[in-house]
Amino acid sequence: MSSSQRLDRRDLLLGLLAFAASSTDVIAFLKLQHVFTSAMTGNTALLGMALGQGRLLAALLSLLALVGYVAGAAVGALVLRHDPQHELRDILGLESAVLLVITLAWWFQGFPGSGPVLQLSVLGAALAMGLQSVAARKINVDGVPTVVFTSTLTSIVMTLMQVGVRGRPGSLFGARRQALAFGIYATAAVLTAAALQWREPVAAALPLAAVLVALGLQGAVTRGAPPS
Numbered sequence: 001m002s003s004s005q006r007l008d009r010r011d012l013l014l015g016l017l018a019f020a021a022s023s024t025d026v027i028a029f030l031k032l033q034h035v036f037t038s039a040m041t042g043n044t045a046l047l048g049m050a051l052g053q054g055r056l057l058a059a060l061l062s063l064l065a066l067v068g069y070v071a072g073a074a075v076g077a078l079v080l081r082h083d084p085q086h087e088l089r090d091i092l093g094l095e096s097a098v099l100l101v102i103t104l105a106w107w108f109q110g111f112p113g114s115g116p117v118l119q120l121s122v123l124g125a126a127l128a129m130g131l132q133s134v135a136a137r138k139i140n141v142d143g144v145p146t147v148v149f150t151s152t153l154t155s156i157v158m159t160l161m162q163v164g165v166r167g168r169p170g171s172l173f174g175a176r177r178q179a180l181a182f183g184i185y186a187t188a189a190v191l192t193a194a195a196l197q198w199r200e201p202v203a204a205a206l207p208l209a210a211v212l213v214a215l216g217l218q219g220a221v222t223r224g225a226p227p228s
Helices: 009-031 040-053 056-078 084-109 115-139 150-165 173-198 200-222
Strands: none
Touching (some): 009 200, 040 056, 056 084, 084 200, 115 200
């Protein structure tokens, strides 16, 4: 297998970020009044349903998630350094800072059921996921996202059908790489849901822990290496 057909540090980073996105979405859906903070397709559908049914609080939370995500992506796009590695480190640092504030609030006050703290929690979590979406672009692995997997699942199935059934030449490595990220996302959902049943503070810390590990890995790459 050539070096271009092997898993590398980028896959580990994407796996950690996929874990963080899944954990954040599970926490938001189960503890923050059924809203998504990284899956904006699903969140937009929730926004439309809430508006159509006249549920203004639910609509407000979905709208805040959408605004937060867009704001996070905008902030991430403004992080400009002389090379992508330093940009990635800075974006992960910003995401970690946002998640740290949210996690501390959840630890000391619990998951809010209503009011401004709930709204700020949704806004902050979505802001972090918007930053993360830009970080995934900086990692630059084609077809492997960390926050939306619908198109990735389609790509996996198409590759399997073309190579395995129709006999067309091609590599399955890309599909395996995508399937790995998808599997991590699904596993994180299971683990986070279970942790919420067992001990909520542990579950609350899972997204932050995953991003901090990713930040540490990226910091090791950029440490001592001046921007090109």
